[in-house]
Amino acid sequence: MLASTVLFLKKWGIVKNIVITKKEAAILSQLDGKVAFITGASSGIGRAAAIKLAQEGAKVALIDVKEENARDVKESIEESGGSALIVECDIAKPKEMEQSYQKVVDAWGKVDIVFANAGINGVIAPIEDLAPEDWDETINTNLKGTFLTVKYAIPYMKKHGGSIIITSSINGNRIYKNFGMSAYSTSKIGQTGFGKMAALELAQYKIKVNIICPGAIETNIGKNTFPQEDELEKIKIPVEYPEGNQPLEEHAGKPEQVADLVFFLASDLSSHITGTEVYIDGAESLL
Secondary structure: OOHHHHHHHHHOOOOOOOOOOHHHHHHHOOOOOOEEEEEOOOOHHHHHHHHHHHHOOOEEEEEEOOHHHHHHHHHHHHHOOOEEEEEEOOOOOHHHHHHHHHHHHHHHOOOOEEEEOOOOOEEEOOOOOOOHHHHHHHHHHHHHHHHHHHHOOHHHHOOOOEEEEEEOOOEOOOEOOOOOOHHHHHHHHHHHHHHHHHHHHHHHHOEEEEEEEEOOEOOOHHHHEEEOHHHHOOOOOOOOOOOOOOOOOOOOEOHHHHHHHHHHHHOHHHOOOOOOEEEEOOOHHHO
8 A cells, every 4th residue: 555545544534553664654754744835836747746745745835827727736635635725926026936935934834845847838949030038938937937946945945954856858958859949948958057056055954956857748838838830940950750659658758757756856765866867758868
């Protein structure tokens, strides 16, 4: 039986006599009483991570640009016996991010885990045709948003340590074949560099900082993707790849698989890991 299932059953008095091992007991207590702050929590990887961390005992702050987007996530968590709080925030606006942390601390007293996950693909176009304002939107959301998410967490985390996880991508870190994604790829390699610098800077406070680099995952990020198909034809290099899927499982990954990685990095199971990018792409980026 999963440790999270045992915890839920015992917490709500459904069962009382289940005997668990020392290892299972350690897992049960990994996130019990912790407070997690998750951006982009209403869908995809953020949603799956919020539900996973709540199952493992954490109180979860759901940060999203629109409050109504995260309501069903909050309901799902609470129906399973967890605790969740929605905070509406544009992650690229410093004042809103600072106030978001204050609201979470006012409610729960602390922040232990930060998952800087929100992001967009943005406009996909050749550099020559990419409007400066479209470049800015992608960089501001993905890179500046990550900076602000980490920056305003530090005053609350430096007292007791914790874990910060940043969602980057295989784009910009391992692959460059997606033509027109210069802004996106720049933001993603920027997140990796920023995460490594933060890991060194914050190690003295016992704060881990790690970066996850997903490949193709079944999410709705396509809603924030705007390819300029006609212009892209001008820069595509005529290289043909054989048809196929990710080598390991032969299909795109699931948000829940990424959520398991987030849990590992958020917990003490990864206590000696920091400043590391972890690829979760079924070997897609090795092709």
